[in-house]
Amino acid sequence: xxxxxxxxxxxxxxxxxxxxxxxxxxxxxxxxxxxxxxxxxxxxxxxxxxxxxxxxxxxxxxxxxxxxxxxxxxxxxxxxxxxxxxxxxxxxxxxxxxxxxxxxxxxxxxxxxxxxxxxxxxxxxxxxxxxxxxxxxxxxxxxxxxxxxxxxxxxxxxxxxxxxxxxxxxxxxxxxxxxxxxxxxxxxxxxxxxxxxxxxxxxxxxxxxxxxxxxxxxxxxxxxxxxxxxxxxxxxxxxxxxxxxxxxxxxxxxxxxxxxxxxxxxxxxxxxxxxxxxxxxxxxxxxxxxxxxxxxxxxxxxxxxxxxxxxxxxxxxxxxxxxxxxxxxxxxxxxxxxxxxxxxxxxxxxxxxxxxxxxxxxxxxxxxxxxxxxxxxxxxxxxxxxxxxxxxxxxxxxxxxxxxxxxxxxxxxxxxxxxxxxxxxxxxxxxxxxxxxxxxxxxxxxxxxxxxxxxxxxxxxxxxxxxxxxxxxxxxxxxxxxxxxxxxxxxxxxxxxxx
Numbered sequence: 001x002x003x004x005x006x007x008x009x010x011x012x013x014x015x016x017x018x019x020x021x022x023x024x025x026x027x028x029x030x031x032x033x034x035x036x037x038x039x040x041x042x043x044x045x046x047x048x049x050x051x052x053x054x055x056x057x058x059x060x061x062x063x064x065x066x067x068x069x070x071x072x073x074x075x076x077x078x079x080x081x082x083x084x085x086x087x088x089x090x091x092x093x094x095x096x097x098x099x100x101x102x103x104x105x106x107x108x109x110x111x112x113x114x115x116x117x118x119x120x121x122x123x124x125x126x127x128x129x130x131x132x133x134x135x136x137x138x139x140x141x142x143x144x145x146x147x148x149x150x151x152x153x154x155x156x157x158x159x160x161x162x163x164x165x166x167x168x169x170x171x172x173x174x175x176x177x178x179x180x181x182x183x184x185x186x187x188x189x190x191x192x193x194x195x196x197x198x199x200x201x202x203x204x205x206x207x208x209x210x211x212x213x214x215x216x217x218x219x220x221x222x223x224x225x226x227x228x229x230x231x232x233x234x235x236x237x238x239x240x241x242x243x244x245x246x247x248x249x250x251x252x253x254x255x256x257x258x259x260x261x262x263x264x265x266x267x268x269x270x271x272x273x274x275x276x277x278x279x280x281x282x283x284x285x286x287x288x289x290x291x292x293x294x295x296x297x298x299x300x301x302x303x304x305x306x307x308x309x310x311x312x313x314x315x316x317x318x319x320x321x322x323x324x325x326x327x328x329x330x331x332x333x334x335x336x337x338x339x340x341x342x343x344x345x346x347x348x349x350x351x352x353x354x355x356x357x358x359x360x361x362x363x364x365x366x367x368x369x370x371x372x373x374x375x376x377x378x379x380x381x382x383x384x385x386x387x388x389x390x391x392x393x394x395x396x397x398x399x400x401x402x403x404x405x406x407x408x409x410x411x412x413x414x415x416x417x418x419x420x421x422x423x424x425x426x427x428x429x430x431x432x433x434x435x436x437x438x439x440x441x442x443x444x445x446x447x448x449x450x451x452x453x454x455x456x457x458x459x460x461x462x463x464x465x466x467x468x469x470x471x472x473x474x475x476x477x478x479x480x481x482x483x484x485x486x487x488x489x490x491x492x493x494x495x496x497x498x499x
Contacts (some may be wrong), residue, residue, distance in 0.1 A: 007106040007121070008147035008219070009089070011082070014102040017134045018081050027065065030073040031058055041073040045135070086223060088128060088279045091321050094227050094230070097144075097220040105144050105220050106207050110223035114234070116183025126190050128279035147211040149186075150389040160212065161187030168208045171325045174201055186212065227325035229267070231255045235326060238277045242306060245274065245313075245322065247304050249477055253295040254323035266291030266332030270298055274313070274497070275321035282313055286358055290351045291332040297351065304358040330432070357386040374448050376495065377411055402467070403448075406477045406496030413493035416478065423484045430478065432494055445480075461490070467498070 011017065014289060027047035029040045038058040052067045063214045086096050086104055092115070095107035108121070115121045118140050129136045139150030146160055149167035163186045165178045178201065183189055189197065189209055198206045210216035231252045239245065249272060260266055267292055274282040286301040306313065355379070358367045367385035371378060397403050417431040426442045444466035461482035469475050476499035482490035 003109055003142060004107065004109045004113070004219075005118075005142065006138050006144045006147040007092070007118075007124070008099065008144070008151040008446050009085075009104045009106070009137060010099075010148075010151040011085070011102050011134050012137060013135050014041075015042035015073065015078050016047075018045055018077060020044060020133075025069060027052070027068040029061065029068055029070050032071050032073040078102075084200060085132065085134070088089075088132065088275075090273070090281070091275045094224070094226055095220065097222055097225075103148065105148060106142075106274050107222075108140075109218055131278040141210060143214050143218050144449075144456075145208065145218060146214065149212060151484065153417075160189060161185065162356050165189065168205065168212065170205055170208060173207055177201060178205075208346065209247075226326070227327045228329045229256055229259055230323065231324040232321060232323040234321050235319070238315075238320045239322075240315040240318040242313065245315075245319065246299060246303055246306070248322045249324065250295065250299040252322065253298040256294045256324055256326060257293045257298075260293040260326075260329065260332070264331065265329035266293040266330055267326035268292070269327055271325045271327065272302060272304075273323045273325070274315075274319045275323070277314045277318055277320045280316065280318050282349045286353045286354075287362065289357075289386050291330040293332060297354070301354055301358050304355055308359050330394065353385045357384065360388050373451075375450070376448070377409060377413075403498065406475075406498045409496045410494065413479070413495045416492050416494050417494040418478075418480075424464075424480075426467060427478060427492065430492065430494075437474070437476075439468045440468040440471055445469040448479075467493070 004042050015030050027050060028044045029047050029052055030042040031038050032041050040054050040061055042054060043052045047068055052061050052065060089096050089106060090106055093106050093111045099105050099107045112118045112121055116458045137151050138155055139147050141147035141150055146463055149163055153163045153167040162231050165173050165183060192267045194206050211218040233248050269287050271285040284305055298347050300477040353365060362384045364487055365385045366382045368380045373379055418427040419429040427439055429438050445464035463479045463481055469478055476494050477496040478494045480490050480492050485488050
């Protein structure tokens with residue numbers, strides 16, 4: 001197994017690079033209110049060269065440098081920019097972790113040869129940093145902590161021993177204590193026995209030193225979970241035509257399907273990431289109602305997805321990397337076809353649902369899924385058809401019997417005025433929507449009690465449902481909400497229409 005290699009990227013002027021977008025203009029500082037005063041939170045390179053630094057009050061900074069520009073600090077915008085940079089670095093490896101608010105750490109073990117070595121990766125990063133318009137310092141090392149220390153405190157030489165003790169990134173009090181004790185560099189600490197250092201400066205200090213020097217195992221935690229399956233294509237010459245992109249997607253889908261067949265698995269979500277040569281990325285994703293491993297289906301759904309985009313894909317100068325990821329694999333047995341060679345009808349229906357969901361939006365095509373409850377308005381739940389499980393057959397009335405539930409339900413039920421022969425008896429006449437209806441036939445009551453945990457409020461009253469027909473042949477589903485012994489004056493509602 002090859003030794004692990006890590007690549008740390010540090011963006012020293014991240015906050016101001018986001019606003020600067022060029023070298024013109026006065027020195028820039030970002031401010032926010034801290035401890036009752038406006039203070040500098042971040043500065044650009046020009047302001048730092050003039051002696052300005054985070055922590056200064058705005059008044060002190062103005063006294064030192066009268067002419068510099070200020071802007072409000074926006075940490076959320078900085079986080080979004082760092083996330084975009086991390087997405088762009090996904091071209092090197094999917095193992096990308098954030099380091100504080102202005103750095104990234106990449107696990108590039110076994111990745112450098114694709115770019116012609118670590119020097120090639122560094123050259124490609126310099127090219128992308130120009131497009132991103134950010135300043136970046138970077139370093140390679142055998143541990144994440146060593147790479148981060150070299151990127152933030154190094155001078156271009158890979159010498160951990162010469163780094164200041166601040167590279168441990170301990171609390172400021174610990175760094176001050178180490179310096180006063182005459183331990184100014186990592187080399188000074190590395191030559192000391194561990195036990196006295198731990199006793200005097202704490203276990204955290206020696207633990208950080210051990211990870212920095214590779215004496216203790218250390219790994220990064222990627223910002224995104226690695227997909228179960230990943231395939232990609234890199235191009236010496238970027239591609240820009242949509243037809244070429246779809247051809248590459250088809251090739252990647254066939255490669256992924258071959259792997260899924262060997263594993264006996266299928267995927268329900270397929271994600272394409274298109275890496276532009278200037279460092280920007282474009283993401284596309286499709287979902288299927290059931291696990292699938294049909295390369296043709298994946299290609300067709302991605303074609304539908306691209307056609308349905310309100311904003312067409314902008315290839316810029318072209319895509320130099322296309323990656324297909326299947327986040328999760330699920331068991332999928334081989335599909336049995338009819339003897340005459342036709343596909344099963346369920347498969348055709350699922351394929352139609354997938355295409356409509358991709359074209360119209362996953363929330364536009366819905367499926368009703370039964371729920372285990374007797375409350376009529378809660379007995380079915382509308383979910384996006386692409387993610388809803390295929391329900392079992394809905395209960396049907398006995399042959400020759402009318403349906404037990406109406407085709408249309410009112411939500412909420414509509415109040416009616418009812419005349420009944422006895423208090424808890426069936427309705428004989430009711431008034432609804434300013435019209436009177438005389439009842440000539442009825443069936444019921446069908447008594448539905450509320451869930452026991454809701455019987456303390458009004459929603460927990462008993463319902464007596466009746467299927468009734470008026471003199472004009474119209475059929476209604478009405479109920480009395482509560483019994484006379486429960487509420488004294490129960491209300492009546494029409495809940496649905498049969499025809």
